[in-house]
Amino acid sequence: MPFPSATHRFPRVLADAAGFELAIAIRQGFDRHYAIFRQAAVDARALFEQGDWQALQRLNRDRIAFYDARVQECVATLAREHHATAVDDALWQQVKLHYIGLLTGHPQPECAETFFNSVCCRILHRAYFNNDFIFVRPALATEYLENDEPAEAPTYRVYYPRDEGLDTTLWRILSHFHFEAPFEDMSRDVALMRAVIEARLGLVADNFQIHVLSSPFFRNTACFAVARIINADTVLPAVLAIRRRPASDVAPASLYVDALLLEPRALATLFSFAHSYFLVDMGVPSAYVAFLQSLLPGKPKAEWYASLGLQKHGKALFYRDLLHHLRHSSDAFVSAPGIKGLVMIVFTLPSFPYVFKVIRDRFGWPKETTREAVMARYRLVKTHDRLGRMADTLEFSKAAFPRARFDEALLAELKDGAPSMIEFDGDDVVIQHLYIERRMTPLNLYLRDGDDAAVDHGIAEYGHAIKEMLxxxxxxxxxxxxxxxxxxxxxxxxxxxxxxxxxADCTVKTVPAPPDEEAELGAEPWYPVAPGDIFPETYPPFLLGDARVAAAFKRHHPDFFDPAMWRAHQNAVRQGRVADVMPYPAHLRLAATGAGAPAAGNAGLAPDAERDRRSV
Ligand SMILES: Nc1ncnc2c1ncn2[C@@H]1O[C@H](COP(=O)(O)OP(=O)(O)OP(=O)(O)O)[C@@H](O)[C@H]1O
Incomplete structure (x- = not known):
């Protein structure tokens, strides 16, 4: 591993000059990254307006790799042009100080600090991962950046409906996005939005105002405008879901407002860790995060940054939160509740709402896989459209945790099951590779411990989750x-x-009739099973052991074990249809009020009435 060599010492003046040049090169690397990142959001807007969902999906997937590509590029530049692998400690401290100077007035200093860390961590040894060399603590405040924004590009616009009338305000809000595509019927949408706001707000106070984030958010087949409504002492989140209707024989493509969501819970679901990241063009990302956090203060900044596509900065903040939490807690890391994994050792800190997953060195029967294959599958999900049904994972290498905080039984489990992943370094346990995910209640425990209503809800949700993943x-x-x-x-x-x-790579099959009774009763299937074969009719023994569960399946998902349902999804995917699952319940659609736009086709998903009953 290359790291600063103590034998190669620069005279102080030269070190200053060299440090300045290195700092400039890293800042240029970051600026290039952020310009490309912003361009992706600009492209997303055009793709939304053209209705090119596949290209939008590809862009969202490809964007995840932009950061690492730019970091690698920058490390290579530093090595090639600045011989960055052969410099000494004093010089690297200078680099950090010069970099802080270069970020004065920078609109994305927090992300630029994280980029600096990513670059330096690839060059320096772990012993240098402290605040003298990298930004363990942030050096620059982001709070006042909003005030420096150019007036023509503010983070959010403020509207006062009392002065101009709510209809005019709503009209202006929609117009201010300057979409190329026309709205199908803006007067209709404005009337529907007004009805929703009036029903929720009641009396209008003197300070009634609406703040709307200037850049729309793009994901899947929808565009969202995020706002807050202030009325007397109430601050309400407001999210407009804008969708596109394709051109028909009689009308060109157009836009319509599909929903106006006014509840914090709807916002929480929209920005859930189980959704893919948004594409949004932000000059000052910290101002977007501050705005969003004012609407849902309980959601950590780390998760807001991740939702906005700045997942590396989200990861850096997460790690800071974890270290902070460790300093202010005393409980121990223990095995996660539930059935132990055959592939992963999963542990948690009860006072912190995440789980930590380490891939075992050897896998229990019947798992036939490899570490590389497991990692490839986790990567696949990370970059795939997760549609609110697949948890995001943060991937860490060489993460250090205080050894004293590990439960002895867990340490023994790690040493026994994943010895190649564990290293002891002084007072720390260093884990070579791990995934971190939001902790949830494992569904088997939820169904075991829940009352009838909980079981019914759990199975309804389980079926919807699988259908939406399909x-x-x-x-x-x-x-x-x-x-x-x-x-x-x-x-x-x-x-x-x-x-x-x-x-699309699997084959959905119907179980053939058994040749005789002996075959039917035998332990092994009487029909050939190839990798990638899906036999939905064979699932009931694994899923319907409990009578309450079986009844709930019958009620909510009578089609679940029918190969036709699976084939319908497969055909849609093979034909290139992009899933059209909206992250809000059907009864919140303006169309549900009767006058709005009809539903767009949704790839054979649960009927609206059924989805309507689900919680957001
Ligand atoms: N995000 C999470 N929240 C809560 N518990 C979790 C989470 N992830 C994993 N667990 C717990 O850890 C167990 C094992 O995790 P996981 O299923 O990811 O490991 P695995 O080794 O891949 O399992 P399998 O043997 O089914 O392949 C789960 O059954 C659950 O009890």
């Missing part, structure tokens, strides 16, 4: 309840990715 083109592979979790918001989310497949 619509997104993902076959979960291992569908046992232990591989799904129930979130705080009552949504079922999948978290075990080591057997996921692209649905």
């Amino acid at each position: 619509a997104a083109g993902i076959f979960p592979g291992d569908m046992l309840y232990k591989n799904f979790g129930m979130t705080r918001h009552g949504r079922v989310v999948f978290y075990d990715y080591d057997e996921v497949e692209y649905l």
